[in-house]
Amino acid sequence: MRLNADGKEWGQVVDWREDPEQELGELSDLFDVTEEQEWQERALCAQTDPEAFFPEKGGSTREAKRICQGCEVKDECLEYALAHDERFGIWGGLSERERRKLKKRAV
Ligand code: SF4
16 A cells, blocks of 8 residues: 555545534545545556655666556646645656656746
8 A cells, every 4th residue: 555755545534523514624525535546546556566666865766657657647646746745756757856846847
């Protein structure tokens, strides 16, 4: 299973609360989670060595990027990483530094 940089699992289930407004907010969170799970289930990296996607500093990213090139959810993955400001690892075929550059260019 792949973890986010903060160590939380993807698709984490939220708790229900008594406050209806909070429940409504959490309902929409659930829909987001469902969408995330949908593309993450098709993630090619889930079938490979996850360590290749989180190399040590100075380690090679070539193998992870090669896998990403053949991944059908590359765009969704990159969007997710940009939206959630993922700091570590290869997402959507880009390293953290490459994602940062991409964000700067988009501003
Ligand atoms: S694009 Fe790369 S990191 Fe993203 S889901 Fe596909 S294989 Fe995994």
